[in-house]
Amino acid sequence: MTEASVSGLACEARLNLxxxxxxxxxxxxxxxxxxxxxxxxxxxxxxxFAFGGASFDMERLVMRANAADRDGLARIKDLLATAVEVYAREENPEIVWTGDLAGETxxxxxxxxxxxxxGDLTPHMRRIRFAGxxxxRFVKFGGMHIxxxxxxxxxxxxLWPVLGSNGLPAWPSDDRRPVARVYTIRALDVANGVIDVDFLVHPGESVGxxxxxxxxxxxxxxxIGPVGRPVRQASWYLMGADETGLPALARMLETLPAETSGMAFIEVADEAERQPIDNATGIEMHWFLRNGVPAGEDQRLADAVRAxxxxxxxxxxxxxxxxxxxAKIVREHWRGTLGLGRDHTLAAAYWRRDVAGLMAG
Ligand SMILES: Cc1cc2nc3c(=O)[nH]c(=O)nc-3n(C[C@H](O)[C@H](O)[C@H](O)COP(=O)(O)OP(=O)(O)OC[C@H]3O[C@@H](n4cnc5c(N)ncnc54)[C@H](O)[C@@H]3O)c2cc1C
Known part of the structure; x- marks a missing residue:
């Protein structure tokens, strides 16, 4: 039996590296x-992966992907092509997939x-509902973001992007190219075809x-999505977020199993920015109010998590x-000082002071 017949769909790309x-x-x-x-x-x-498989043949310089369905195959092609493009960047890799679904746009x-x-949740947090x-696919693969x-x-x-022959989005020329920013799906209703996204209305020139x-x-x-690494299932969580991480943190508190315990620290500008969270878990919530300290300058959130x-x-x-x-302070503490691995921690930069369009990871 071939790999394709076991898993449904299969394709490969040569790696001239x-x-x-x-x-x-x-x-x-x-x-x-x-x-x-x-x-x-x-x-x-x-x-x-839960949704298919991949392999690298180091001798023949070929990578292969297989999955039961189109979404799974597209996801694996995207993960493989992104990893190769990122880590083999110096060789400017040219990836062309052949096999099932090759040529799809x-x-x-x-x-x-x-x-x-x-609608406005708070003076600076705007909830927008979108239909599509x-x-x-946005409940698959464990990613919460788009x-x-x-x-x-x-x-x-x-003009919207199409699928390139490398398995990644192919973009139109600059005068028709949309600008991308990363946001979290705060809530998702697949049956009714809607998602909610909570936008922080922050000062300064911006796109989102x-x-x-x-x-x-x-x-x-x-x-485009879902993007982001899956959050591992655990019985105890230590969480921290400012307003940009709050939509993801709130979604987790509302959807994790009731028996989950731990602590969640949340930083917002002031009392008016506190929002109700339907916490379904035993995770304790603690709020920090910046009360006039500019966003990104208050270290109490990172210190509380570290403590x-x-x-x-x-x-x-x-x-x-x-x-x-x-995020750097917390990552260094968890990964460096405590020696915890990626399988137990995720400390991500969701924005950077004075930098437009930061994409975490
Ligand atoms: C995985 C992930 C999920 C995210 N989810 C959400 C979400 O659900 N809701 C949400 O609101 N944001 C979220 N963010 C953060 C969002 O992507 C950034 O804040 C992004 O910079 C917003 O784009 P922009 O066009 O508004 O500002 P940009 O054009 O990127 O930046 C313009 C200026 O604004 C500053 N700036 C950016 N963010 C802030 C901020 N929070 N406070 C003060 N100044 C800021 C920048 O430093 C820059 O000087 C997420 C980020 C990641 C990586």
Missing amino acids: RNLPLYIDRISDRLQSFEADATQEGQRLDFR RLAQFREMTVTHV EDLS RMLFPTREAPNP AAWAIQAASGMKVGI VAWPQNDSAYGWFAAEAAA
Whole structure:
């Protein structure tokens, strides 16, 4: 029986790379952080995801992907091509997939969405509801986030990306190219085809916040996703977030099992920015109010997370999302000082002071 008949769909791409062995450890590490189990047999590395498989043949310089369905295959092609493009960047890799679904131009991870409702949760947090077709893939793969594609002054009528032969989005020329920012799906209703996104309306020139301020029913954006690493299931969580991480933190508190325990620290500008969270878990919530200290300058959130003793519990997980400097402090503490691995912690920069368009990871 061939690999394709076991798994449904299969494809491969040649890797014309001189130094693949130099990159393969980091490629493997990245794929494992997306919950792949890795095994090696001689010159072949295999990765098993919940939704399909992948392999690297180090001798023949070929990577292969297989999955039961189109969404799964598109996801694996995207994960493999991204890892190769990132870690083998110096060789400018040219990836061309052959096999099932080669030549497709429909980007499986893209949807055009239409605004159906705009409302303010707090003075600076705006919840926008979007409707779109066939949103089931956004509950798959464990990623909670999306890349939102906005029209801008320079490209008021953007063209949406299509699927490139490398398995990644292919973009139109700059005058029609939308601008991307990362947001979290705060809530998702697949049956009714809607998602909610909470936008922080922050000061300064921007794309995402500026778009949210003038958003109105009927306006269109594109979304690509889901993106982001899955949060591991655990019985105890230590969480920290500022307003940008709050939508993800709140979604977790509302959806994790009731018996989950731990601590969650949340930083917002002031009392008026506190929002109700329907916490379904035993995780204790603690709020910090900046009360006049500019966003990104208050270290109390990172210090509070650092001060919590890590439990002697193998089912514990640390999750942190805030400004880059705070995320660095927490990451260094968890990974460096405590020696915890990626499988137990995720400390991500969700924005960086004075930098536009930061994409975590
Ligand atoms: C995985 C992930 C999920 C995210 N989810 C959400 C979400 O659900 N809701 C949400 O609001 N944000 C979220 N963010 C953060 C958001 O992507 C950034 O804040 C992004 O910079 C917003 O884009 P922008 O166009 O508004 O501002 P940009 O054009 O990127 O930045 C313009 C200026 O604004 C500053 N700036 C950016 N963010 C802030 C801030 N929070 N406070 C003060 N100044 C800021 C920048 O430093 C820069 O000087 C997420 C980020 C990641 C990586």
